[in-house]
Amino acid sequence: MKKNQVPGSAQDRNDADRGAVEENSQPSEARRIGAWHCLRQQLPSPADMLASLLRTVTIALFVLTFLLQPFFIPSESMEHTLLVGDFLLFNKQELAPAGSLSRMFMPYRDVRRGDIVVFHHVDPPLLIKRVVGVPGDRLRIENGRVLVNNTPLYEPYAAFEPAPADSFRDNFPARTYTDPQVDPGWWRLMQSLTHNGELVVPPGEYFVLGDNRNHSMDSRFWGFVPRQAIVARPLVIYFSLRRPSGTDPGKETDARQAADDRLGHGSELSAPLAAFARWRRIFRVVH
Numbered sequence: 001m002k003k004n005q006v007p008g009s010a011q012d013r014n015d016a017d018r019g020a021v022e023e024n025s026q027p028s029e030a031r032r033i034g035a036w037h038c039l040r041q042q043l044p045s046p047a048d049m050l051a052s053l054l055r056t057v058t059i060a061l062f063v064l065t066f067l068l069q070p071f072f073i074p075s076e077s078m079e080h081t082l083l084v085g086d087f088l089l090f091n092k093q094e095l096a097p098a099g100s101l102s103r104m105f106m107p108y109r110d111v112r113r114g115d116i117v118v119f120h121h122v123d124p125p126l127l128i129k130r131v132v133g134v135p136g137d138r139l140r141i142e143n144g145r146v147l148v149n150n151t152p153l154y155e156p157y158a159a160f161e162p163a164p165a166d167s168f169r170d171n172f173p174a175r176t177y178t179d180p181q182v183d184p185g186w187w188r189l190m191q192s193l194t195h196n197g198e199l200v201v202p203p204g205e206y207f208v209l210g211d212n213r214n215h216s217m218d219s220r221f222w223g224f225v226p227r228q229a230i231v232a233r234p235l236v237i238y239f240s241l242r243r244p245s246g247t248d249p250g251k252e253t254d255a256r257q258a259a260d261d262r263l264g265h266g267s268e269l270s271a272p273l274a275a276f277a278r279w280r281r282i283f284r285v286v287h
Helices: 010-042 046-067 184-193 255-259
Strands: 068-072 086-091 116-120 126-133 138-142 145-148 198-200 205-209 230-240
Touching: 116 205, 126 145, 184 198
Parallel strands: none
Antiparallel strands: 068 086, 086 230, 116 126, 116 230, 126 205, 138 145, 138 198
16 A cells, blocks of 8 residues: 555545456457457458459440440430430440341341431431431421321320421422522432422431421431431430520520530539439430
């Protein structure tokens, strides 16, 4: 016992408690060290993590290169099926030109009337439209309504937003060259393929229109889409930003304003997503 220390005093009790705490803390520290060693044994090594990352990147590149690809809709030419601000995933395999061997293993199919397709174009380089005429079809448009093989085409998806009158657009094929927006080469070809007031779609070619008929630059103005130019079909809307359209009420727009309907590649994602999202359109299947 220390000098001047009273037996059974508060100091004795404090020293005893401190010793008990130190003895109890030693097993607790040992348990923590043991748990840490067990955790380290369960964690992958840096080499394993790098290999996993490389596998993930490889699979993602394969999917984006050969199967799916994201795109952004910048114009109103496909309203109301596709809206300005929609982000889509496209199936790049289903409609891609197939060889005899690959067709045995992949779900290829031919392009059908009514399909929405993505295809290469001169300017802009990628477009998205709906197929209304396939090889062999006899096609005409009367007052904006499409007739194929002398039968009105059922088109619940077609929209007719207000626009200035255009006899060439609404009554096709025209007999006279009245619209400066029409490609001259296409005009000459169209005359050679028109019989009895109907345009005959030649083999290997497709006639496409935008769903927003009064605000779309399409086959009426620049011609057919070759089969080899069709590269994808839209699958699903994976996100949608609330963007204004040129055909919204209170906005004046000309049908030619939809000429800039090239597909974007997502640089617009920097916009405030939460404030402009159309949440109900997310994961909507495109058809």
